Amino acid sequence: MDLLIPIFVTLVGAASPILIAALGELVVEKAGVLNLGVEGMMLVGAIAGFAAQFYTGNPYFALVCGAAAGVAVSLIFGVLTLSLSTNQTATGLALTIFGTGLSALAGAPFSARPVQLMAPLFPPELATHPIWRVIFGYAAPVYFSLIMVFVLWYFLKKTRSGLILRAVGENDLSAHSIGYSVVGVRYAAVAFGGAMAGIAGACFPLLLTPQWAERMTAGRGWIAVALVVFASWRPFRLLAGAYLFGLVMTMELYAKAGSGPLSAIPSELWAALPYLATIAVLVLISLRRDGSTNAPACLGKPFMPSN
Amino acid sequence: MPFRLEKRPEPSRTMLYLTPAAAVLLTMIVGAIIFSAIGYNGLGAVREIFFTPLTNSYKWQDLGVKAAPLIIIGVGLSIAYRANVWNIGAEGQYIVGGLAGTWVALATYSMSGPWILPLMILAGVVGGMLYAAIPAFLKTRLNVNEILTSLMLTYASVQLIYYLIRAPWKDPMGMGFPQTRLFAESARLPTIIPGTIVHLGVPIAIIVALVAWFIMSRSVFGYQMRVVGTAPHAARYGGFSENKTIWLALLVSGGLAGLAGVLEVAGPFQRMVPGFPANYGFTAIIVAFLGRLNPLGVIFAGIVLAITFVGGEVAQTTIGLPNAATGIFQSMMLFFLLAGDLLVRYRIRRTAVQPSRSAA
Numbered sequence: 001m002d003l004l005i006p007i008f009v010t011l012v013g014a015a016s017p018i019l020i021a022a023l024g025e026l027v028v029e030k031a032g033v034l035n036l037g038v039e040g041m042m043l044v045g046a047i048a049g050f051a052a053q054f055y056t057g058n059p060y061f062a063l064v065c066g067a068a069a070g071v072a073v074s075l076i077f078g079v080l081t082l083s084l085s086t087n088q089t090a091t092g093l094a095l096t097i098f099g100t101g102l103s104a105l106a107g108a109p110f111s112a113r114p115v116q117l118m119a120p121l122f123p124p125e126l127a128t129h130p131i132w133r134v135i136f137g138y139a140a141p142v143y144f145s146l147i148m149v150f151v152l153w154y155f156l157k158k159t160r161s162g163l164i165l166r167a168v169g170e171n172d173l174s175a176h177s178i179g180y181s182v183v184g185v186r187y188a189a190v191a192f193g194g195a196m197a198g199i200a201g202a203c204f205p206l207l208l209t210p211q212w213a214e215r216m217t218a219g220r221g222w223i224a225v226a227l228v229v230f231a232s233w234r235p236f237r238l239l240a241g242a243y244l245f246g247l248v249m250t251m252e253l254y255a256k257a258g259s260g261p262l263s264a265i266p267s268e269l270w271a272a273l274p275y276l277a278t279i280a281v282l283v284l285i286s287l288r289r290d291g292s293t294n295a296p297a298c299l300g301k302p303f304m305p306s307n
Numbered sequence: 308m309p310f311r312l313e314k315r316p317e318p319s320r321t322m323l324y325l326t327p328a329a330a331v332l333l334t335m336i337v338g339a340i341i342f343s344a345i346g347y348n349g350l351g352a353v354r355e356i357f358f359t360p361l362t363n364s365y366k367w368q369d370l371g372v373k374a375a376p377l378i379i380i381g382v383g384l385s386i387a388y389r390a391n392v393w394n395i396g397a398e399g400q401y402i403v404g405g406l407a408g409t410w411v412a413l414a415t416y417s418m419s420g421p422w423i424l425p426l427m428i429l430a431g432v433v434g435g436m437l438y439a440a441i442p443a444f445l446k447t448r449l450n451v452n453e454i455l456t457s458l459m460l461t462y463a464s465v466q467l468i469y470y471l472i473r474a475p476w477k478d479p480m481g482m483g484f485p486q487t488r489l490f491a492e493s494a495r496l497p498t499i500i501p502g503t504i505v506h507l508g509v510p511i512a513i514i515v516a517l518v519a520w521f522i523m524s525r526s527v528f529g530y531q532m533r534v535v536g537t538a539p540h541a542a543r544y545g546g547f548s549e550n551k552t553i554w555l556a557l558l559v560s561g562g563l564a565g566l567a568g569v570l571e572v573a574g575p576f577q578r579m580v581p582g583f584p585a586n587y588g589f590t591a592i593i594v595a596f597l598g599r600l601n602p603l604g605v606i607f608a609g610i611v612l613a614i615t616f617v618g619g620e621v622a623q624t625t626i627g628l629p630n631a632a633t634g635i636f637q638s639m640m641l642f643f644l645l646a647g648d649l650l651v652r653y654r655i656r657r658t659a660v661q662p663s664r665s666a667a
Contacts, residue, residue, distance in 0.1 A: 086649075091642075100634060222459070283449055
């Protein structure tokens with residue numbers, strides 16, 4: 001117990017940013033759009049959140065700034081793919097390259113300057129006992145991610161708007177012909193994905209390492225994209241996948257800290273493990289699949305009504 | 308609306324070749340405005356990044372050396388993307404190619420002879436191919452998305468460098484620095500113009516592009532790659548196997564990325580260092596698109612992107628522009644190019660003046 005509780009608490013902290021970004025991408029993909037720019041949007045959110053925290057010290061304001069920055073760059077992707085019908089794969093890659101450059105440029109003045117980590121949401125008296133720490137020991141984004149799992153599940157499964165969003169992703173021509181604005185719905189989804197990726201990025205300086213470093217999201221945005229495939233586009237499965245990755249990353253932290261059987265393995269292998277695990281889960285899901293992939297039918301295809 | 312879009316019966320060839328030039332031009336204009344707006348010398352940035360490398364003859368050799376890996380990798384990616392195979396892990400294949408070459412160089416450290424360099428190059432190509440074979444296998448056998456696997460392998464390969472140069476391959480005389488020893492004379496890529504840094508990789512890049520252009524435009528292989536990419540149903544009907552195309556696309560692009568890697572480690576670096584991954588594999592994605600997925604276009608695009616690399620370094624020292632600005636200019640180019648694709652497929656027509664208006 002003495003070891004398990006801190007491991008679980010660290011795991012949840014490491015998993016939450018990935019979960020938030022992946023939930024955003026899930027909604028985008030459900031609307032039929034493949035945005036591979038998650039990593040870039042996260043980096044832009046990370047530097048916006050960092051700068052806001054640096055100047056104001058208000059982590060909630062920092063999260064809002066991260067979200068706003070994520071939305072702003074996601075709209076570049078939106079205009080190109082939705083209004084100009086560009087190739088989504090190439091545009092998403094371009095967005096990631098752009099976000100990497102933009103965040104590095106904006107972050108250059110901030111290198112090696114620390115900020116305050118975000119404090120847990122609940123008063124520390126509630127989390128004195130180890131068991132209570134598991135429930136009350138986290139900062140607000142962790143609870144936000146859990147609430148969003150439920151909210152998005154409900155939205156997609158039970159609401160009319162969710163049904164329209166899924167219709168747009170499954171059969172854009174039919175949705176168009178019964179009068180829904182395919183492009184409008186997709187813009188909204190892309191902007192939502194941008195906001196979630198921005199918040200996820202802002203979590204890196206606010207929850208994990210309280211400073212700015214170039215490329216500090218280290219491929220977590222791509223892992224989020226892979227998790228959506230792993231989860232077969234289902235929010236609760238996304239939760240399980242993200243926590244699995246949280247566990248892998250926590251093991252890396254413990255191995256690097258030194259003692260125990262874990263430290264016998266080279267630290268570089270631990271650092272590579274999240275990426276290798278991503279490949280492993282993609283392989284696993286493909287083995288388990290019985291024919292149907294559950295991917296939205298219009299995923300990645302530009303909307304071309306024959307007018 | 309005074310304008311409307313009209314679908315062209317056939318993609319416009321003029322626009323196909325005009326839009327890359329327009330994208331570069333627009334990047335300069337918009338880049339100058341944006342960088343001025345955020346407090347930098349915007350015009351100076353554009354001058355230093357796009358023109359100084361061309362006007363200053365001392366920078367020409369830098370251009371060649373930077374363009375060579377971009378062209379070699381870009382040619383491979385252009386072939387893969389033609390076939391709709393999204394290998395975006397060229398950076399990883401470049402790294403493994405460089406590591407495979409390093410392995411040969413270290414194993415033959417005490418030997419000499421003209422056979423060492425060809426052996427290294429062979430190892431580099433094979434290394435890149437093997438690393439690209441993983442996403443090919445997973446894609447063809449298990450239908451696992453090659454974008455994600457090839458990219459994840461890139462992140463993993465960076466850790467492989469760190470491990471190898473920290474432990475088994477570490478230079479014993481390196482005073483603790485994580486790097487390999489300097490390669491022996493036989494394992495270094497010779498320069499082709501005495502007194503410069505222009506190495507053998509530069510002509511190799513041009514030859515690779517020319518050969519690829521010939522193969523892609525004149526052979527059944529090239530035809531197969533193009534047909535599978537543009538019309539998969541017709542390709543299946545014509546007897547071209549989709550799986551075989553995926554394998555070929557990944558092996559060719561991976562092998563060329565590996566070639567670029569081994570040339571880079573044997574040429575400019577002459578040892579394996581932590582800074583070996585220089586983003587060539589990612590920038591080559593832009594090169595492939597800017598070159599219109601055509602090996603000859605890739606030569607020009609590779610030079611353009613090399614200019615921004617060299618110019619970015621110049622702007623850093625002369626006007627204090629952060630190095631990250633280069634990446635912004637490069638991705639803006641890709642954004643504008645992708646947006647310009649609209650003009651390849653559609654034409655802008657002025658809508659006719661409505662007759663009712665003249666009647667009234």
